[in-house]
Amino acid sequence: MTLHQLPGGQPLRSVDALIDAGLAAPEQREALQAVAARYAVSVTPAMVELIDPTDAADPIARQFVPDSAERVTLPQEIADPIGDEAHSPVEGVVHRYPDRALLKLVHACPVYCRFCFRREMVGPGGDALTGDKLNAALAYLAGHPEIWEVILTGGDPFILSARRIREVAKRLAAIPHIKVVRWHTRVPIVDPGRITGDYARALRIPGKASYVAVHANHPREFSDAARAALATLADAGHVLVSQSVLLKGVNADVETLSALMRAFVENRVKPYYLHHPDLAPGTARFRLSLEEGQALVKSLRGHLSGLCQPTYILDIPGGAGKIPVGPTFLSACEAPGAEAFAEDRHGEQHRYPPG
Template identity: 80%
Template sequence: MSARVSVFPVRPAAEAEGASLRNVDALVERGLVAAEARAPLDAVARRYAVSLTPAVAALIDPSDPADPMARQFVPDAAELVTAPEELADPIGDAAHSPVEGVVHRYPDRALLKLVHACPVYCRFCFRREMVGPGGDALTGEKLDAAFAYLAARKEIWEVVMTGGDPLILSARRVREITARLAGLDHVKVTRWHTRVPMVQPERITADYARALLVPGKASYLAVHANHPREFTPAARAALARLADAGHVLISQSVLLKGVNADVATLSALMRAFVENRVKPYYLHHPDLAPGTGHFRLSLAEGQALVKSLRGHLSGLCQPTYILDIPGGAGKIPVGPAFLSGCETPGSGGVAEDRDGRLHAYPPA
């Protein structure tokens, strides 16, 4: 697949202002969708939420039918095709949800799903059957029950705030959450998962960045981005405010056909993260969410792409290629192997270097 890293000129800030585009009519009016495509896309929008922030809309090149930003955020008639293997809950959240709003799949960490809405809706979202503007935030008795569960499980060392996108919450609500997290003595690490710094960077003020800190805890923030074009000057400034406030920034990306599934784009994306003090963390193989087959490539193709990064890109830029096993069994690394022939204890092996040359390694 050819590289797609050419720079599309970002529109001036004044042109990126205004309301989010939340339906097909708005996309047609903006010139991001052809009028004749309205009927099938209306059917998509009736099933899956649509929203593009002004910052995202400004990054789309409407003259390019294969624009990688449009592919991420503009609905596509292909979303109406559901393959037999696709699942409404592809990673099995429900099977590991002891109380509403909590997913406790691994012993030492739990997800706290604070909201069901996002500022943008990714067309490949693994929670697309559960998120949207009509979803309720976790409040009142439901929030109390979620925190009671977290408080009672002393093995929980890390709490991950997710959704939806938890950074759509106001600074006041965020401070209420962080105050409650601060009271959980056994929790040592907190982590926020978000696209907001990239798609709505104006929300990340210095005050908001400080509000996300939990007193007495190590604070991590996982930033979701899939294409180097997302690193606009405004997004870079938002990331700097978060890093300067004291958050450790890590990345989350999804390997997507037509968006970043080539060496040049992946390399540029990972370098952009590192240049902005974001440590590449997970590169996800696309989940089996309904209507997302047009984004998926094979695991072998993904492994070959990730393998091409090793040795040709700084170690700081290497993500872990991850598969979330369908049904809820958890994440596993599925990156390529560079060592073979060492399966038997005491045996040596054959090591493959960055140029594909093989080297014998002696037995112990």
């Protein structure tokens, strides 16, 4: 079977399906089945079409096709690397920062990224937040007037139907102190056919500012269909911002990272966060050092439009929260009140007077 003979246009959700599609070698079957027994597998047709099966280093395949290296967990890797559980007062809610909270509506995704920081928690068969659990989560949000922003995540909330989205939107609209709603999703990129005009309208919540954080990691992910989906969301009035992860073998070079950020901006998506990879189990092959990441991000400044500059973010392990770890361009002399030195985009130092 070739890549263009996928039955029914269904996602590839098993090692056998990946092998049949030419995305994994038959001799890898046993090792990859051990990986799939622990971590969910799904590659949508939209992503399959982008993969070059003749390229062993294909950056799209690297993100979604399992690898035997995932069986190795390093001592520093932890099941809940950003500490969701420590800040979950009720099921489905993570309240880490005073003015915002996560609402995790589902635990499933259209694709499963091999570097996912919630890989121990997401997958097919995971319970959706419904009934009494959803009531309790919304009651918590309503009972905490300091919560100004709600971030809908999971899993991927865009796998829900427009009807379910409208139900949640209606209930959030009734909570007066929530002013901003942010949806986090991969769907416009990995399953763009789901983003219809009706779906985009369902995401709007009366009286609230609506943001959609779109996750993409490589410029090739911006297919014609993905670009159309992003346009549908933008035309419906949603403000689009980006989320990316800095990944070795995917985007950890100046040319690719620059093209990725430009692709976002060209599609009305403001670059927002570029995440340093989290310490999730079995993900060491994606991580680079913070120093390497800082050097890459530094290379963007002055060479790309200010619109194309993301904030390089580290999520401190254990739940202490996100901090910016971008490079600095200003260094001060040791003496108090002394002049500083400012580094320009060519690496040259310029004196800057005190005060």
